[in-house]
Amino acid sequence: MIYLDHNATTPLAPEVLKAMIPFLTENFGNAASRHHALGCAAATAVETARQQVASVIRADPREIVWTSGATESNNLALLGVTHSAAYRKQHIITVSTEHRAVLDTCDYLEKKGFRVTYLGVDSGGRLDLAHLKAAITDQTLMVSAMHANNETGVLHPISKIGALCREHGILFHTDATQSYGKEPIDVSSMHIDLLSASAHKIHGPKGVGILYVRRRDPRVRCEALIHGGGHERGLRSGTLNVPGIVGMGIAATLPKVAGIRRLRDHLEKSLCTKLHAKVNGHHSDRLNTTSNLSFNGVDGAKLMARMPGLAVSSSSACTSALLQPSYVLGAMGCDDASIRGSVRFSLGRFTSTEEIDTAVTLVVESVEAMLKS
16 A cells, blocks of 8 residues: 555654553553652653644643644634633634634534634635735634645645734634644744644644644633533643653654655656646645645546555545535636546655655556546
8 A cells, every 4th residue: 555645644653652652551640640650650741742742833832732633623722712701703714725624613603693704715725815804804803724725735824814813903723734743833923823733644643632722912712612620721621642642742753754845746747747637736835745636537536446555535534525526626716627536645754756656657557547448
């Protein structure tokens, strides 16, 4: 199996597994049980990991809340802020290409009486800041805009979005699930108030993530969604997943992969030259790990079925089970044929040149066979 679906999930890094094993075996203590050595060891490990994940985004460790993953983090960011008695405004601005964890939560808030503005994107998948500025009203509470799109890898200018929000006294939440640990992020200089991330996108374990919540200038008020014990400074109750948290901490310290953009560009150039494929998404404002390609005259799902030895995606893994066309590519103005013929290739730290070359051969042979049949 050649695995090129790292935007869906990543394999666990060996050093991450090594760090987790003691907390699955002999160091099994509850981090809240600080009255004995096992609990203290767990609590210390949790705080070390909190520092490790905070350093990636230059945050204060006290601003990190442990969650079960980015979906919970997105829900806590949007619902926690809107449920807080500290805020009276009821208008939210987001983008039509956000992950379903944001869009579905916004849909829920609309049913509860909030007004949500869904901004469009251009053909490259980018948000127009002028449109964002025009959408702001005196009732706008929050803007939620992802850093990197999960299907195309397109990057939004979060520094400029954050500056615009700060200028208007609006909270800014970004879903950084795909960019955390891959792109530089500084929550202070970028004026980010809330940020979501997940361990399993950076070669960490599934089932653990973070929500960054700003403590000052401004202090963000956020209501808990899960009650029962007041863990995580009252923001997220429940026994902490110590092995997972330790794993995310180590995953956050892994060095960035050198040369991964070269591999992605090699993949794109080869397939575009041999098959006249089209890249979906802006040429440069895009994650180095992600390539969304459309193949003319080919159904992406059927193409994948012909290549059981190649793990790729025809849409985001979270929505592909719905058997619906990609709403992200639709928002970018792609025609039906391009959407049906789209395949997402996403690379990771273990991807090799040999794997890319083999993948190109598999795709070329499969597409040519489909076009002939």
